[in-house]
Amino acid sequence: MNLNAYLVSRQKMIDRALDSHLPKANVKPPTIHQAMRYSLFAGGKRLRPILCLAAAEACGGKTSQALPLACAIECIHTYSLVHDDLPSMDNDDFRRGRPTCHRVFGEGIAVLAGDALLTVAFEIISQAKPTKRYSVATLLRETAAAAGSQRLIAGQVADLEAEGKKVTRQQLRYIHENKTAAILTTAVRLGAMSANADSKKLSAITNFGRALGLAFQVIDDILDVTQTTEKLGKSAGKDLAAKKATYPAVIGLEKSREEAGRLTRQAHRGLAIFSSKGETLRALANYLLEREY
Amino acid sequence: MNLNAYLVSRQKMIDRALDSHLPKANVKPPTIHQAMRYSLFAGGKRLRPILCLAAAEACGGKTSQALPLACAIECIHTYSLVHDDLPSMDNDDFRRGRPTCHRVFGEGIAVLAGDALLTVAFEIISQAKPTKRYSVATLLRETAAAAGSQRLIAGQVADLEAEGKKVTRQQLRYIHENKTAAILTTAVRLGAMSANADSKKLSAITNFGRALGLAFQVIDDILDVTQTTEKLGKSAGKDLAAKKATYPAVIGLEKSREEAGRLTRQAHRGLAIFSSKGETLRALANYLLEREY
Numbered sequence: 174m175n176l177n178a179y180l181v182s183r184q185k186m187i188d189r190a191l192d193s194h195l196p197k198a199n200v201k202p203p204t205i206h207q208a209m210r211y212s213l214f215a216g217g218k219r220l221r222p223i224l225c226l227a228a229a230e231a232c233g234g235k236t237s238q239a240l241p242l243a244c245a246i247e248c249i250h251t252y253s254l255v256h257d258d259l260p261s262m263d264n265d266d267f268r269r270g271r272p273t274c275h276r277v278f279g280e281g282i283a284v285l286a287g288d289a290l291l292t293v294a295f296e297i298i299s300q301a302k303p304t305k306r307y308s309v310a311t312l313l314r315e316t317a318a319a320a321g322s323q324r325l326i327a328g329q330v331a332d333l334e335a336e337g338k339k340v341t342r343q344q345l346r347y348i349h350e351n352k353t354a355a356i357l358t359t360a361v362r363l364g365a366m367s368a369n370a371d372s373k374k375l376s377a378i379t380n381f382g383r384a385l386g387l388a389f390q391v392i393d394d395i396l397d398v399t400q401t402t403e404k405l406g407k408s409a410g411k412d413l414a415a416k417k418a419t420y421p422a423v424i425g426l427e428k429s430r431e432e433a434g435r436l437t438r439q440a441h442r443g444l445a446i447f448s449s450k451g452e453t454l455r456a457l458a459n460y461l462l463e464r465e466y
Numbered sequence: 467m468n469l470n471a472y473l474v475s476r477q478k479m480i481d482r483a484l485d486s487h488l489p490k491a492n493v494k495p496p497t498i499h500q501a502m503r504y505s506l507f508a509g510g511k512r513l514r515p516i517l518c519l520a521a522a523e524a525c526g527g528k529t530s531q532a533l534p535l536a537c538a539i540e541c542i543h544t545y546s547l548v549h550d551d552l553p554s555m556d557n558d559d560f561r562r563g564r565p566t567c568h569r570v571f572g573e574g575i576a577v578l579a580g581d582a583l584l585t586v587a588f589e590i591i592s593q594a595k596p597t598k599r600y601s602v603a604t605l606l607r608e609t610a611a612a613a614g615s616q617r618l619i620a621g622q623v624a625d626l627e628a629e630g631k632k633v634t635r636q637q638l639r640y641i642h643e644n645k646t647a648a649i650l651t652t653a654v655r656l657g658a659m660s661a662n663a664d665s666k667k668l669s670a671i672t673n674f675g676r677a678l679g680l681a682f683q684v685i686d687d688i689l690d691v692t693q694t695t696e697k698l699g700k701s702a703g704k705d706l707a708a709k710k711a712t713y714p715a716v717i718g719l720e721k722s723r724e725e726a727g728r729l730t731r732q733a734h735r736g737l738a739i740f741s742s743k744g745e746t747l748r749a750l751a752n753y754l755l756e757r758e759y
Contacts, residue, residue, distance in 0.1 A: 196616060200616065201616070201620065202623045202624055204623055205615045205619060205620065209615065256577055256581060259574075259577060261572070261573035261574040261577060262574045262577065280554035281554040281626050282623065282626070283554075284549055284555065284577060285549070285622055285626075287581070288545075288549060288580070288581075288584065288619055289615035289619045291581065291584060292584065292615070293614060293615065295588045295610045296606075296610035296611060299603045299606040299610060301603075303603075308602070309601070309603040310594075310596075311592075313591065313592040313602070313606060314589060314593075317585055317592060318589060320585045321582060321585045321589060322499060322502065322585070323489060323494070326498060326581055327494065327495050327498065329578055330497055333574050333575070334495070
């Protein structure tokens, strides 16, 4: 399998679908649609939607069934970045190598662009095709819960409240589980649901998603310490400067690397029941977890 | 009909339902649930959810079927107020007679509380009971579209961009149609849908909602000019001070009153086909449109 070619073709598929779901940039009022598109088409890796599609395939489903759900997840992910970057939150000037949404469009429009991306995610969910086991109501509940005040937003709140304070390893795990792993887990769960996965497969894909999501965030934390701004496309060392709760800060760099390895192996174990159908997910996990760190 | 007793009993019914849909204030992380509840239980009139329930009844349905939809609408309305009050938007210190969310919890948490209220609205929609004509997917699409970048958020953007500029009557109408009338119209439409209304009834309730929503906003604009801060529970004269686009500013106080009257009559015409079943909606329209101005 040529992973690079695969990633590029999947990114194109997802970009086309996202483009079709979003109002064009000249639709009234143009400012908001320009701002939404500025952040959504900023060269993101489309990691979560790609995982969603791959999970659907691992469960014997079609990418076309999973595609709206994959798009919804990417809209939610992008909304969370736009709001997270705001001056009242992380106050970040750069994201994916470009000025953040509020730097370009102003803070008020950035708040609204995030709101609009979150809202359009749910509008897209309304267009998803239900399966025998999973109704649109079930897909909606799954997505809203993952994005809600006890998951994604809970992670943001805990992250915000941890700034400048000494956090325990347990608190750090709580932040990562909710801020990163929740949406990533839901991405693969929605993919599995679009393939009408039975409870055994859904449970395996859930374990995979959670371990992958945690590993991914640990590695992100490590990269913030070890990489340059240029390579990251966002401000490096920012976490340290802002006294953010990160793995290297709490347990040290070496232990963080061990933790990433342990979680990676755990993610792989989750894929065992998919045998050869899990190959793509396996390759994606390796790709994500073997980033330079 | 004793309207006051009716309103109080409906407010209680809606408050109880909202309370059951929202995580308790001590659920982790408490800050976000306290902030959500602070704004959601700030003594709002519950106008939109009450209209939703009354529309269901006018169409021969039950309030219990409409109640989750009514709650979702109130969560969306409250989220829009929380974000609208932010320093980067209208920068309002008071709302419903109390300090605004960001004044109490800080700007970051207020952004997240708004996000969480919007998200929980969709989670509540997932629990709505579909009818023969209207699936959960249809209810979801209706709600997301009303809250989205071409309706509610479009109105906010246009409002933000109109600040300090001279706006035409047409632009003002665009702002009000999207910022206020869209959600109010969706409130009564969702009520009608929960009652499995046929297309004729749905169309009549839509016309009613739009006219009522516009009339309501014209009157709100008038009250901002003519009332005191104490009576309004929010900063009076604020619109004028901020050079906001309002009816009195664009067409004058007298013409604004005429416009309110014209829209009120239009709203009443929309209720004609409901005959005696439309009594409650009629009484609510009169109540809303005969506020002191």
